[in-house]
Amino acid sequence: MTAVVGRDSSARRLAESVHDPEMPMLTLADLGVLRGVEEGTDGSVVVTITPTYSGCPAIATMRDDIERTLKAAGFSAVEVKTMLTPPWSTDWISEEGRRKLRENGYSTPSPAPRRTAGPVPLTLTVKPREVTCPVCHSANTRLDSEFGSTLCKALYRCMDCLEPFEHVKEI
Known part of the structure; x- marks a missing residue:
């Protein structure tokens, strides 16, 4: 796939507009789970997301909402990949996202x-x-x-x- 990865691609703007199903005042971009959008010249799109938890029950809904949004806009083939490394962090929530959380x-x-290398302390x-x-x-x-x-x-x-x-x- 020849990819158009520009920050301003229409696929990126659409993926960034999808709302989190558990905190709907936030978009996936606000929450920081949207990792990448590659737009192919053939109308295909590959979106990469990182869930807030590896077992996050909302990940399937996020995936479906991204796919539905992009297909409704005319993208022919949409693939949503999950990336677990590095793990998501609350530090990835944007300032806009933090403002929306406070307002709500x-x-x-x-x-x-x-995070440090080596054993994880048990508390x-x-x-x-x-x-x-x-x-x-x-x-x-x-x-x-x-x-x-x-x-x-x-x-x-x-x-x-x-x-x-x-x-x-x-x-």
């Missing part, structure tokens, strides 16, 4: 932990996070559940305004 009541992730407790309430901006928050509505979110409560909220976990 989410607490945004701090910088992701740095049996949750590492405390510095989480700020998206409503009143207080740092006086409490973890209610490490498990939110999706794998990538945890449930917190602000101890000042008492509002519950979701925090996007650092990965």
